[in-house]
Amino acid sequence: MSEVVAKIQRVSRASLAYAETLTREWLPQGSRQGSEWVARNVARGDRASGSFGVSLVTGKWNDFADRNAHGGDLVSLYSYLFGCRQVDAAMAIDRRLGLGVFRWGAAPVTPAAEHSPGSHAPDATDEAHRQRLESLAAEKALARQEAAARARTVWDAARAASATHPYLMSRGVPAFGLRQCRRGWLLVPLCAQGELVNLQWILPNGKKRFLKGGQVQGAYSLIGEPVAGGRLFICEGWATGATLHRLTGDPVACAMNAGNLRAVAETMRAALNGSLDIVIAGDDDRQTAGNPGRQAANDAALAVGAMVLYPKWPEGCPDDLTDFNDLYRWHRARLDAEPVGGDHE
Template structure:
């Protein structure tokens, strides 16, 4: 004789749970936060002092941990409790007042759907306003900053020069981040990256990063028909110097932004040769793969751990460009081609 579990309406439980994870479901599962959910704090699963935050997008309890990865509220409850899918649903249902005998009406489903639509609209409006506010702050900071000097500690450590950078009252380097609007064909300042004397890098909270870039050089250099794209300013300044200040270098700020920035440049310069200058994170890749193996996980291909190479290759393929891993003694680009 086999024991049968009482049927549960998983879809209804999932719909009813939206908007209730942080306030009700997480506490019922024993998950507690030491700070406001959206702030960086200890991860309920792996610990650590500043690895985790719950941004609760769309009310789904979404979270990010630099150690554990990311997921939604259901995943967090399941991973934290170690329960299977059925028992996790049962726990969530109990937390929000549903059980196997509860009859979910069409009116309830319509109400949950309406609430979700309203929640998504509110989040979208809030995100848009945050970007508008950040762009205004970026303009103010940039306008009030002074030209950066080459004796800034970060520039000295990297042995690079200040090229179109400024310095704020706290001696942070200020790097402008511009965005090309494909509809209006206009490039505008949307954010800044600051680099402190101790090398800490920050973007303005709420500001647009995806697709935003910094140009080292000037627009007249695009006449040569070649554009170089890289991740960080230090790499970009080094490449710019290696090219004898002859080719424009576009800074994407991180590996994940290489594709949207490359697409932006391709939209502006459809016939140009685009070369992605990749960061080679091979040492980090080996460590990450070895860590997965030590934890009993099936390792991915090594290149997938190497974000610099992996994302650069994707960006090059996406825009019909090329990828190089630059050696700053001899860079695989013909300077005379410009």
């Protein structure tokens, strides 16, 4: 894991030398304004440029018309525009620039450095690339719309989740508003901008999946209702959020994965006139190189000025536990194992 992250970071740093070349290719209808490339956001179907900008110095990008659309480097920009994972974005940029960070079976492509800064591909190539970007953006937008429509249909047809569902029993938490389909799968609702946009299915054996093409980044599942001036926890998984809500009574926004913590935190920071007392309840991936759970939680907390909280592991606690639900279940198991009323002769 740490080796892959290091390679992504190397590509991110190296790509800055070719920032204008890359942004010109990815966003061909934009233009340079000072140290920024300003374009229309093809990923959400903008018809005119102005709100979407990319720094040609730092690689940071932002869409002022969509608070969930932002990133810190060109790798995340490629990932956003083409709807792929960060590692796939880094590999695509590496191949395009011929950096040699990732190993390839074929010879590397010609580096962008061989092109002069102001050079352009032939007009036909520019047009084909623009059409491809628009086609991908349209497909992505359509997939999200279809997934959101399906989510609403499935959610409306489902019944309230059973308190004895195997997953809930194994995690030791109530359903907290979840629903259950005929197959016995739990349905976790994911919302964005007040609308249901996706569902996470949780099978009785604990396996999880999202609706194909549905929005995940920037979406979240809310347990409880935030109130102005109140405290709000933000965590990764739903079971962790259910545990926090059960023990504290405070509302929880479940981001579903570490990479989504910051986006959800920024959304929640803007909610209720910024009055919420936000606490990032991070996972502690102690046995994973680089501890991505802590890293993501720290980044999210720093971005929005929030507190950050991690499980405190007692002596004798297994090393493979990572989140608050793990700790909660471990404590419950110890209590259940203790004899009632002490020892008797």
